[in-house]
Amino acid sequence: MRRFFLSLIGVYFINSHFHMKDTIALITGASSGIGLEISKSLAKRNYNLVLTARRESLLEEEAKKLRNTFGVLVDFFPCDLTDEKAPQALYDFCNKKGYVVDLLVNNAGYAIPTSFDQTSMIEEEKFIRVLGISVIALCKLFIIDMLKRKQGRIMIVSSVAAFAPPSSIQALYGPIKTFMNRFSEGLNRNYNHLGITSTAVCPGYTITNFHTASGVQKEMDSVPKFMKKAAPRVAEEAVAATLKGKKVCVPTKTFKIIAFLLKVIPHSFFSMVSAVLAPGRYEKK
Numbered sequence: 578m579r580r581f582f583l584s585l586i587g588v589y590f591i592n593s594h595f596h597m598k599d600t601i602a603l604i605t606g607a608s609s610g611i612g613l614e615i616s617k618s619l620a621k622r623n624y625n626l627v628l629t630a631r632r633e634s635l636l637e638e639e640a641k642k643l644r645n646t647f648g649v650l651v652d653f654f655p656c657d658l659t660d661e662k663a664p665q666a667l668y669d670f671c672n673k674k675g676y677v678v679d680l681l682v683n684n685a686g687y688a689i690p691t692s693f694d695q696t697s698m699i700e701e702e703k704f705i706r707v708l709g710i711s712v713i714a715l716c717k718l719f720i721i722d723m724l725k726r727k728q729g730r731i732m733i734v735s736s737v738a739a740f741a742p743p744s745s746i747q748a749l750y751g752p753i754k755t756f757m758n759r760f761s762e763g764l765n766r767n768y769n770h771l772g773i774t775s776t777a778v779c780p781g782y783t784i785t786n787f788h789t790a791s792g793v794q795k796e797m798d799s800v801p802k803f804m805k806k807a808a809p810r811v812a813e814e815a816v817a818a819t820l821k822g823k824k825v826c827v828p829t830k831t832f833k834i835i836a837f838l839l840k841v842i843p844h845s846f847f848s849m850v851s852a853v854l855a856p857g858r859y860e861k862k
Contacts, residue, residue: 603627603671603678605658605715606685608635611734611783614812615682620647622816627676628653629667630685652676658685659703664714677726680819681719683712684734693748701749708753716764716775723773731775732819733761737827739779740836742844754779758825765824774822778815781832783808804831 602619606612608630616626620643628643630636633655640651654670656663671678686708689696712733723729738744739754757777764775782805811828818826827836 600680601625601627601676601678602680602682603629603667603676603719604682604684605629605711606734607653607682608632608639611780611808611812611815612682612684613639614808615684615732615816616643617647617809618812618816619680619682620649620651622820623647623649624680625650626652627671627678629656631655631657658707658711661706661710664711664718667715668718678719678722679728680730680732681715682732682734682819683715684732685711686734688747688750690746692746704749705753708750709756712757713760720764720768720773724768724771727772729773730819730822731761731764731773732815733757733775733777734815735761735777735779737779737781737832737836737839739777740839762824769822774819774824776815776819776823776826778818778826778828779832779836780811780815780828781806781835783811806831 600623602616602624604612604616604619604626607616607626607628612630616628616639620626626640626643626649628636628640628651633653636653636655640653643649643651652674654667656667658664687704689700689704716731720729720731735757736750736754738751739758741751744751758779761775761777764773768775784805784807806829814828815826827833
């Protein structure tokens, strides 16, 4: 009985300490890849964390590691953002726990390996929901509280594909990322003067399990080594830019140059170099 009451006191103390902290970050897709590295980068800066992803066991494992490594408080809420009710459930979880989310990181995403004509409409809708609609929903929910506090940071993990010409694979990926960039721009236009900033993070090829999980590892393996960037480096630049309130962040000098070139040179030029720089993305099928 004594041990039971001591446990309750410990839980109360932890939760109270968590509530008192203003620096709480919520990260979607936080169980692996760039999302996990962003979590580490924020924990290193003494942010308390709320992690979410689909796999509960992995979330629990990573949350424990983050607590032990960085000494911050970490909670988690498993959810699948293909479910239209997930954003509200995630917001309600934070609200019920009293977590004041100062930084919202929209990172969850994946790619569809099959061609547009071979992908069902149900799968396309799920894809658009995770990469687009859920981002809008979460921003809409959490920005209300940010406006009340007159401060807040939003990160939207987009892609350098937002600047690239349409691809012959993953037909919707680039267009959705372009839309997310414009959405982030709209948030800044409307709320920057009220203390809220949104940063569109546009990484290039990043070494994670993203490509294997999405069924496009073969294309990733063909990319030149100098274009493959480490996830911790990408995450560090993303977090630094977001905390500074930058509108757009393209991590690493390599992809800063590529993003610039994508804006100024004709897209038809890429038919000449795509087989070397982006194998499988622009060849005719």
